Amino acid sequence: MKNDYYFHGSDLEEIQAKYNVKAEDITNFAANVNPLGISPKLRKELSNNLDIITSYPDREYTNLKNAISEYASTNVENILVGNGTSELISSFIRYISPKKAVIIGPTYSEYEHEVSKTGGKAYYLPLYEDDDFKLNIDYLLNKLDKSTDMLIVCNPNNPTSSCIDLVTMRHILDACKENHIYVLIDETYIEFVNAIEAYSAVSLSQFYSNVIILRSTSKFFACPGLRLGYAITGNPDLIAQINRTSKPWMINSIASEAGQIMFRDKDYIDKTIKLINKERDYCYNAFLELDGFKPYKPFANFMLVKINKKNLTSNDVFENAIKKGMLIRDCSTFPFLTSEYFRFCFMKHEENVKLIDCI
Amino acid sequence: MKNDYYFHGSDLEEIQAKYNVKAEDITNFAANVNPLGISPKLRKELSNNLDIITSYPDREYTNLKNAISEYASTNVENILVGNGTSELISSFIRYISPKKAVIIGPTYSEYEHEVSKTGGKAYYLPLYEDDDFKLNIDYLLNKLDKSTDMLIVCNPNNPTSSCIDLVTMRHILDACKENHIYVLIDETYIEFVNAIEAYSAVSLSQFYSNVIILRSTSKFFACPGLRLGYAITGNPDLIAQINRTSKPWMINSIASEAGQIMFRDKDYIDKTIKLINKERDYCYNAFLELDGFKPYKPFANFMLVKINKKNLTSNDVFENAIKKGMLIRDCSTFPFLTSEYFRFCFMKHEENVKLIDCI
Secondary structure (H helix, E strand, C coil): CCCCCCCCCHHHHHHHHHHCCCHHHCEECCCCCCCCCCCHHHHHHHHCCHHHHHCCCCCCCHHHHHHHHHHHCCCHHHEEEECHHHHHHHHHHHHHCCCEEEEEECCCCHHHHHHHHCCCEEEEEECCHHHCCCCCHHHHHHHCCCCCCEEEEECCCCCCCCCCCHHHHHHHHHHHHHCCCEEEEECCCHHHCCCHHHCCCHHHHHCCCCEEEEEECCCCCCCHHHCCEEEECCCHHHHHHHHHHCCCCCCCHHHHHHHHHHCCCHHHHHHHHHHHHHHHHHHHHHHHHCCCEEECCCCCCEEEEEECCCCCCHHHHHHHHHHCCEECEEHHHCCCCCCCEEEEECCCHHHHHHHHHHC | CCCCCCCCCHHHHHHHHHHCCCHHHCEECCCCCCCCCCCHHHHHHHHCCHHHHHCCCCCCCHHHHHHHHHHHCCCHHHEEEECHHHHHHHHHHHHHCCCEEEEEECCCCHHHHHHHHCCCEEEEEECCHHHCCCCCHHHHHHHCCCCCCEEEEECCCCCCCCCCCHHHHHHHHHHHHHCCCEEEEECCCHHHCCCHHHCCCHHHHHCCCCEEEEEECCCCCCCHHHCCEEEECCCHHHHHHHHHHCCCCCCCHHHHHHHHHHCCCHHHHHHHHHHHHHHHHHHHHHHHHCCCEEECCCCCCEEEEEECCCCCCHHHHHHHHHHCCEECEEHHHCCCCCCCEEEEECCCHHHHHHHHHHC
16 A cells, blocks of 8 residues: 555645556655555454454553553653644643744754744754754754743654764753753654664653653554554653643554554564665665765665756656656755755665666 | 443453452443444454555545535534544533533533633533423523523433433524524434434534534444544534644544444444334333332433432442442432432343343
């Protein structure tokens, strides 16, 4: 099933109509979703256990939180579950209600959108092409002061695929703690990173009460339709406050059951990491050798590429690819990016070969 | 699967421990859930189609709303879907944010709870035992004036199982319209009513812009774990306002898919109505003949009973039943009710016979 991860619903229909390709024939390099699809174990166990919908979910989601706790190496009481990461982003931003939020960008547009919904103002701290879109930590630390209420970081970052390591993150958290700044770290893509323990901030949540880490199952576990996200924070007050305004049941019984299966599915997790590590290396090296393109070193399961050819735009690349049934992401709509940039995620080997051949 | 519909999670564990009965041996007469369980067709089609979780739900839920529209005989644009009725109750009460809400009671406690969460005050308009808990329409109309912002009615009402017919509802809506009062009608149990067309307010939603009707799949379709509820209102502004504050995806792909199957599952719907009609008559007549108990005429899939025996309380009846593996609802905690009242829902025939024998 290859489908409308990024171009939700009507968008994909537009693409089908415009380029005369069928949805089922499209390989989606734009969705950043694990190309393995959902694990056979998950499919089998869920289908054998569908009668769980006859029971209300446990209001505390105890079994689910236990599974997350083992998987993410954190305490059960540090975990909040939510109807997708989008709900959690919204809940935390609404609760903190920052007058001034600093967002490291270019990045996912939803953070800015939510900040403005609460009446706050979002300021982008730009990552520069001159730095290959890597964070300049001194520049960031200089910008943080008591006027800022919240810092939002996507790590690894979408669409740059750059990643902040744990040592650097500690510096950021120290500066934010000193200035009473909440830090929201969206780790939607962190499980794809090679050596997660050197990058994920989960281990720091026990030392910093100002940090909230968000995780998703949509991308790594290939199930955006399940709407299962979770947050990790070592701040019990924050958890209590968000819980107080939450619905009695944030996620349904099937999402709760699915989580318990997937977080313990070591075989699927290992296979995914192995595949992505291999294909990331393959694609990065292939683009290093391609004339007229500059790939930025990817940490997540996707890569940002700059076009260095006159008269070739990201829309051209997009159109060439979609005509051959491959959907990539034209990045010209991201703040700070232009029609020189596109992004694609790593699919199965033969699909990646096909994409690179086409470019 | 007989389980913790009413006594969520830990409560059922308490009951197991206190009365030394295993959860799987308990027949749940307290949950008001369709005793047929989920339909075999739903189970089969869902389990064959679990890969829908690899796709984001359609943001507009077009196919789901089409199915609801046919099922509930209303226009697609009048429909809102939500993560269970509890989310919709919360969303509408928050949006209307009534300073003064009138609730016809005794009823489900969640309405009052949500009103007080928004800072409003809830006033119960009591149903009287002298009227067999039927609504006194003149009394209600007398109480409604411009100081009221919202009227909340559960129809059929839980726990009385009484039901307001369409002619009476029209009088209520006229009075409310005149006084600028929003009316929230929770029709969670309406599909169990014999001759739904004479009781459901859906047909009135085209004439009254002040009415919101809530429907659930938890009880009639036996799937509280799915968290699939919907609202019907003929007021487009209200829909637009609620949509604006909603998450991008209110329910997950599986709930969306399940809805499309269940609302068209005529066989299951017919079987349920037939079973409940039969068992409602059977139980009501059996209690009419029982000495020392007064049943109130039930319209939904459950019945309220008054104990007219000295030295017998609802807790005694509860304890007698649970020791034999039957969980009923002691109604002493409902406002306006006392330890003379209990409620039970209609299960399969042999189970109902067993319950009546025990009482």
